Amino acid sequence: MKFLVFKKETLLFFLAVGVVLASISAWFMLKAGDKTVFNQQSDTSIREIHMVTVEFKSKMKNGKEIEAYRWDPGSISLKQGEKVKLFISGINGEKHPFYIEGTKIKGTVKKGEETIVPLKFDKQGTYRLICEAHSDRAHNGPMIADIVVN
Numbered sequence: 185m186k187f188l189v190f191k192k193e194t195l196l197f198f199l200a201v202g203v204v205l206a207s208i209s210a211w212f213m214l215k216a217g218d219k220t221v222f223n224q225q226s227d228t229s230i231r232e233i234h235m236v237t238v239e240f241k242s243k244m245k246n247g248k249e250i251e252a253y254r255w256d257p258g259s260i261s262l263k264q265g266e267k268v269k270l271f272i273s274g275i276n277g278e279k280h281p282f283y284i285e286g287t288k289i290k291g292t293v294k295k296g297e298e299t300i301v302p303l304k305f306d307k308q309g310t311y312r313l314i315c316e317a318h319s320d321r322a323h324n325g326p327m328i329a330d331i332v333v334n
C-alpha cells in the first residue's frame with residue numbers, strides 16, 4: 185500500500201483552496217436564499233394599503249389655535265373575503281388608540297411607528313375605523329375612516 189505524503193505547504197495550499205470554495209458556495213446559497221424569499225413574497229400577494237395620521241392646524245385672529253386629526257386616506261375599499269394588510273404610520277399626534285366598529289380589531293398608532301393591521305371581512309358593508317382619542321369635534325376629530333367592503 186502506498187501512502188500519499190504531503191508537505192506542510194501543500195496541505196496549507198489545499199486548506200486555502202477549500203476555504204475559498206466554501207466561501208463561494210456559501211455566497212451562492214445565500215443568493216439562492218434571497219430568491220426564495222422574494223418568490224414567497226410574490227406568491228402570497230396580500231395587497232397592502234398605507235395610511236397615515238395627519239393633523240390640520242390653524243391660528244385664529246385672536247391667536248387661538250384650532251386643529252383636527254384625520255386618517256389619510258379617509259376611506260379605503262376592499263372586496264368581500266379579500267386579505268389586506270393595512271399599514272398605518274403615525275405622523276401627527278402622539279397616540280391614536282383605535283378600534284374597527286363591528287369587529288374585535290383594536291390597537292394604537294404611535295408617532296414615528298407603523299402599526300400593521302391584517303384585514304379580512306366576510307360581510308359586505310362599511311366598517312368605521314375610529315380613533316378613541318379624537319372621536320368627535322370636541323376632541324379635535326372626528327378621526328374616522330371608512331373601510332368599505334363590497
Ligand SMILES: [Cu+2]
Pocket residue numbers: 253277279280281315316317318327
Ligand atoms: Cu387620533
